[in-house]
Amino acid sequence: MTELHHLSLAELGRGLAERRFSSVELTRHFLERIERLDPRLNAFITVTADQALAAAQAADRALAEGSAGPLTGLPLVHKDIFCTDGVLTTCASRMLSNFVSPYDATVVARLAAAGMVMLGKTNMDEFAMGSSNETSWYGPVRNPWDLGKVPGGSSGGSAAAVAARLAPAATGTDTGGSIRQPAALTALTGLKPTYGRVSRYGLIAFASSLDQAGPLTRSAYDAALLLGAMAGFDPRDSTSVDAPVPDYLATLEAPLAGLKIGLPKELFEDLEEANARLVRDALGVYEKLGAQLIEVSLPHLPLSVPTYYVVAPAECSSNLSRFDGVRFGYRCEDPVDLLDLYERSRGEGFGAEVKRRIMTGTYVLSAGYYDAYYLKAQRVRRLIANDFAQAFTQVDVLMGPTVPGPAFELGAKLDDPVTMYLSDIYTIGVNLAGLPAISIPCGFLDGLPIGLQIIGPHFAEERLLNVAHGYQRETDWHTRTPPEFA
Amino acid sequence: MNLIRRDVENIAHLARLRITEAELPDYVDRLSKIVTFVEQLNTVDTADVEPMAHPLADQVQRMRPDEPVEMDDREKYQRNAPKVEAGLYLVPKVIE
Incomplete structure (x- = not known):
C-alpha cells in the first residue's frame, strides 16, 4: 500500500x-x-x-x-x-x-x-x-x-x-x-x-x-x-x-x-523571463484543450499595492484597537495607570510589523490626512475593481x-x-x-x-x-x- | 513624505502604542518609506470616482428579530481575562 x-x-x-x-x-x-x-x-x-x-x-x-x-x-x-x-x-x-x-x-x-x-x-x-x-x-x-x-x-x-x-x-x-x-x-x-x-x-x-x-x-x-x-x-x-x-x-x-482566457498585460510586463516561460507553458496546455487566449488590460492594477497599504492598515488599526489588555490577551506587568496599561500591553504584545501597520493606519485615518490617503485609496480601489469588471465582459x-x-x-x-x-x-x-x-x-x-x-x-x-x-x-x-x- | 520623530510619537500615542527610545528611529525610517510609497496614488485623477468601501455591490445590512440568541457565558469568557474579581474586569484605579 x-x-x-x-x-x-x-x-x-x-x-x-x-x-x-x-x-x-x-x-x-x-x-x-x-x-x-x-x-x-x-x-x-x-x-x-x-x-x-x-x-x-x-x-x-x-x-x-x-x-x-x-x-x-x-x-x-x-x-x-x-x-x-x-x-x-x-x-x-x-x-x-x-x-x-x-x-x-x-x-x-x-x-x-x-x-x-x-x-x-x-x-x-x-x-x-x-x-x-x-x-x-x-x-x-x-x-x-x-x-x-x-x-x-x-x-x-x-x-x-x-x-x-x-x-x-x-x-x-x-x-x-x-x-x-x-x-x-x-x-x-x-x-x-x-x-x-x-x-x-x-x-x-x-x-x-x-x-x-x-x-x-x-x-x-x-x-x-x-x-x-x-x-x-x-x-x-x-x-x-x-x-x-x-x-x-x-x-x-x-x-x-x-474557454476565453484573458491575459492582463500588466501582469506580464515586468515578469522575469524564466517565470514567464513557465506561465506561457501552462497557457499552452489550455490552448491544447481548446481555450482561446485574449490580451486584456487592467490599467490601474499597478496601483494595487499602494492602495492596499492604505486600506488594509487603516482597517487593521481599527480592528486591533480591541486588544487593550483588559478583557483578554496580554497585559503588561504592574501598570501604573490605565494609559500605561494600554500603551505597554499593546507595545509589548504586538510585534514590529503589526505596530508599523497599526501606525500607518492610524496616520492615514487621522485628522487632516483622511481625505488625502484613505478616501483617495478607496477611490483608486474602485478604479481597480472597475478594470476587472470591464475585463470580465470579454x-x-x-x-x-x-x-x-x-x-x-x-x-x-x-x-x-x-x-x-x-x-x-x-x-x-x-x-x-x-x-x-x-x-x-x-x-x-x-x-x-x-x-x-x-x-x-x-x-x-x-x-x-x-x-x-x-x-x-x-x-x-x-x-x-x-x-x-x- | 518623510515623517519626523514628533509625527511618529504622535501617531504612537493616538494608537496607544508604547514605542521605546531605541525603537523610534527605525519606525521613523520605515513609516516614511511606507508613506512615500503610497503617495504614488496621487498620480491618478479620481475627482469623479466614488470611494469604494465594500467589494460587492448591492449588499445591505440584514435585520433580524430582536430575540435573544446568545447565552450568558461570562464565567467562560472571563477565564481569558488578565484580572477579574467578583465577575468584574480589574484595571488600575482611574478615579482618585
Whole structure:
C-alpha cells in the first residue's frame, strides 16, 4: 500500500469508505510525521493529538454505522487565526499567546460537523501581516522545498504542513495573497474565494473589507471537496452572502474548449523571463484543450499595492484597537495607570510589523490626512475593481503569475517593508475587487515551485476549480513532493 | 513624505502604542518609506470616482428579530481575562 501521506484528500476518503484503513490509523500516521518532521519546519503552533484521536474514533464509529459523509475521518490543520473552542488560538502573536478561545469559528465548526479531524493549529505571520511567515511570535516557518527559504505568508504554516505531507489539507486566510502566495511557493493549490463566500465568524479580523478564508490542498479536486463544506451563508457574519453553494465536484470535469482566457498585460510586463516561460507553458496546455487566449488590460492594477497599504492598515488599526489588555490577551506587568496599561500591553504584545501597520493606519485615518490617503485609496480601489469588471465582459477568467519569483531566503526582505509588500504585487488586486482566485503549481525554477494564478468574476469558484482541474489532469506539477519529506 | 520623530510619537500615542527610545528611529525610517510609497496614488485623477468601501455591490445590512440568541457565558469568557474579581474586569484605579 502507498504510504498514507502520499494520498490526496479524495484518495484518503475512498480508502476510509472502503475500510482499507481507519481514521485512527490515518490520524496516528500524520501525528507521528508531525512529531518527527515538524521540528525542521516550525509549521505548527499547537498540535491537538488527544482531541484528534478522539475525533478519529468518533469518525470510525460513523464509518462503521454508515452515517459518514465524504469528509468523515479526514485529517486537516487550521491556521491559528481561526478560533477553536478550548484550544489555544494565538494568531501567532504574543498578544494572544495565552488566549484559549471560548468558541469555534464557523469554518472550524462546519468542518468538524462534516467529521473532519483537526490535527493542530498552524504557524503564520503575526495577525496575518506578512508575506514570508517571518513576523510570527513563534518564529519563522521554513519551506519544505528548501529549508533556507521562506514558505510565503501569511498562511505559511498551513502551506508548509501540507507541502511536507504532515497533513492532507489546511485552512488559510487571504487578505492580500496569504493563501495563494504560500501555495505558489510550496507547490500547492490555494483558493481564495469571493468576498463573503466563506463565513468569517471566529476568524480573527485583520482588514474587514478584504479578509476571506479558503482551502490549501494538493489539488483542485481536493479544494472543491473542502470548499463545499466551508462555504455558505452564516447569519453570524454580517458580510456573509446568502447565495446557494453549488456542488463544486459536479462541474470539475466540464470540457474547457471555447474557454476565453484573458491575459492582463500588466501582469506580464515586468515578469522575469524564466517565470514567464513557465506561465506561457501552462497557457499552452489550455490552448491544447481548446481555450482561446485574449490580451486584456487592467490599467490601474499597478496601483494595487499602494492602495492596499492604505486600506488594509487603516482597517487593521481599527480592528486591533480591541486588544487593550483588559478583557483578554496580554497585559503588561504592574501598570501604573490605565494609559500605561494600554500603551505597554499593546507595545509589548504586538510585534514590529503589526505596530508599523497599526501606525500607518492610524496616520492615514487621522485628522487632516483622511481625505488625502484613505478616501483617495478607496477611490483608486474602485478604479481597480472597475478594470476587472470591464475585463470580465470579454473573457471568462484571467490568468497570470501568482508570484514575481520563487521562494526567497529567510531574512532577505526584512529590512525594507516596501520590498516585502511588493512580493504580493500579483495577488492584491483580487482582494481589493473581492474576486475569487486560485493558484496552482505550474513548474519549478531551480528546484523551487511557482504558481499560475486564475482569477474569476464574483462567485465563479465553480469555474475556477473546473479550469484548475482541467490543467491538473494534463500535468503532474501538483503531485511533486519535496524530496526531504517524501 | 518623510515623517519626523514628533509625527511618529504622535501617531504612537493616538494608537496607544508604547514605542521605546531605541525603537523610534527605525519606525521613523520605515513609516516614511511606507508613506512615500503610497503617495504614488496621487498620480491618478479620481475627482469623479466614488470611494469604494465594500467589494460587492448591492449588499445591505440584514435585520433580524430582536430575540435573544446568545447565552450568558461570562464565567467562560472571563477565564481569558488578565484580572477579574467578583465577575468584574480589574484595571488600575482611574478615579482618585
